[in-house]
Each structure stands twice: as structure tokens, then as C-alpha cells.
Amino acid sequence: xxxxxxxxxxxxxxxxxxxxxxxxxxxxxxxxxxxxxxxxxxxxxxxxxxxxxxxxxxxxxxxxxxxxxxxxxxxxxxxxxxxxxxxxxxxxxxxxxxxxxxxxxxxxxxxxxx
Amino acid sequence: xxxxxxxxxxxxxxxxxxxxxxxxxxxxxxxxxxxxxxxxxxxxxxxxxxxxxxxxxxxxxxxxxxxxxxxxxxxxxxxxxxxxxxxxxxxxxxxxxxxxxxxxxxxxxxxx
Numbered sequence: 001x002x003x004x005x006x007x008x009x010x011x012x013x014x015x016x017x018x019x020x021x022x023x024x025x026x027x028x029x030x031x032x033x034x035x036x037x038x039x040x041x042x043x044x045x046x047x048x049x050x051x052x053x054x055x056x057x058x059x060x061x062x063x064x065x066x067x068x069x070x071x072x073x074x075x076x077x078x079x080x081x082x083x084x085x086x087x088x089x090x091x092x093x094x095x096x097x098x099x100x101x102x103x104x105x106x107x108x109x110x111x112x113x114x
Numbered sequence: 115x116x117x118x119x120x121x122x123x124x125x126x127x128x129x130x131x132x133x134x135x136x137x138x139x140x141x142x143x144x145x146x147x148x149x150x151x152x153x154x155x156x157x158x159x160x161x162x163x164x165x166x167x168x169x170x171x172x173x174x175x176x177x178x179x180x181x182x183x184x185x186x187x188x189x190x191x192x193x194x195x196x197x198x199x200x201x202x203x204x205x206x207x208x209x210x211x212x213x214x215x216x217x218x219x220x221x222x223x224x225x226x
Binding site: 004032034036042043044045046049051089091093100101102104105106107 | 118145147149154155156157158159162164172204206208211213214215216217218219220
């Protein structure tokens with residue numbers, strides 16, 4: 001079945017540092033890929049998505065590129081802020097149209113220090 | 115903007131109680147989902163519904179049931195709560211074959 005693997009946290013960075021959170025997936029065909037963010041005490045918010053190979057999703061300074069050859073969708077940001085501290089989830093929506101749910105990774109907690 | 119609301123942010127129940135978690139969405143979405151979130155495990159699908167009165171089991175349906183009597187409302191029911199059902203429960207909705215899901219704020223349930 002489909003699966004998503006993302007790097008374990010917590011990831012601790014200083015403000016203005018470069019961020020990478022790795023995400024790889026296993027799925028047949030060309031799934032849609034997502035990054036969701038969960039701020040403390042809140043539900044999940046869609047951060048960005050990509051629906052076909054080589055697409056780049058971007059939002060709020062975050063970017064991720066859909067790499068079919070490496071089955072990856074790594075999240076990057078050039079300069080993190082304290083307000084980016086949150087838990088980040090990588091997820092996929094498989095090509096099986098009968099299963100409309102997302103498959104999530106285990107989440108990566110990011111802590112940004114001033 | 116899509117709005118998904120959940121009836122409670124925090125809930126404390128006793129073992130053996132029947133528990134209802136309610137979710138309402140205001141965007142006429144066909145699909146609604148219930149996930150549970152546990153540390154180190156991410157989100158796991160409990161049940162989903164693609165239409166009124168229709169439901170499908172997810173990956174971990176044991177101990178849960180659901181009800182969808184109206185399009186905008188999807189209820190998760192714990193028939194007899196147990197301590198291993200202590201978790202964060204997240205509701206989500208999406209449009210038809212659309213891929214993007216919109217999440218509610220979550221209900222943190224503690225079963226004593």
C-alpha cells in the first residue's frame with residue numbers, strides 16, 4: 001500500500017537558517033503530494049501541494065518539488081522565522097479514486113530559536 | 115474560505131461511556147473524513163464518507179462507528195470508550211474527486 005516516510009524530529013534551527021525536511025513516498029503511478037502544517041493547539045493547514053511530476057509547490061516562502069525519479073517531496077525554506085515553529089506533515093493522495101483519504105507521514109516538529 | 119468545525123476542543127470521558135464527536139463543514143463537500151493523530155504515528159484514517167448515509171472503513175475502524183445523516187455533518191461514535199482511544203481526533207472534508215482536504219481544529223479526547 002501507499003506510505004510516506006519523513007525525517008524524525010525535532011529539528012531545531014536558529015532564526016534565518018535554511019530548512020530542509022525530507023519526505024519520500026511509496027505509491028503506484030503519480031500520486032498527488034502535500035505538505036500540511038500544524039501550529040500549536042490547532043488543526044492542520046494546507047501549506048503547499050503538487051499534483052504531477054516536476055511540479056513545484058510554494059507558499060509563504062516554503063517550496064517543495066515533486067521528484068518522481070527519487071520519489072521525494074522535500075520541504076525547503078531559505079530563512080526560517082520563530083513563527084514557523086510547528087509540526088510539518090508530508091502526505092499523499094494515491095491514484096486509487098476509491099480511496100479519497102490522504103496517507104500521512106509521522107510528522108516533523110520544527111523549533112526555531114531567536 | 116472552507117470552514118470545518120468540531121463540537122469540542124477538549125473532552126474527558128470515562129471508560130465504557132458512549133462518546134459522540136461531531137464535525138460540520140460549510141462548503142457542500144461530498145467527502146468527509148475522521149482521522150486520529152498520535153505522536154510518532156502521524157494521522158491514521160478511521161472512517162470516511164463520500165455521500166449522505168455512505169461510509170467506508172479506513173485503516174483503523176475497530177471500536178468506532180460513524181453517522182452521516184446530512185451532507186454537512188459527520189459524526190464519530192465510540193460505542194464504549196477505552197483508554198487506548200485517548201487521542202487527538204481530526205475531521206476533514208474535500209470536494210468530490212478533489213485532492214485537497216480541509217481540516218477542523220481537532221478534539222483532544224482523554225478517556226480515564
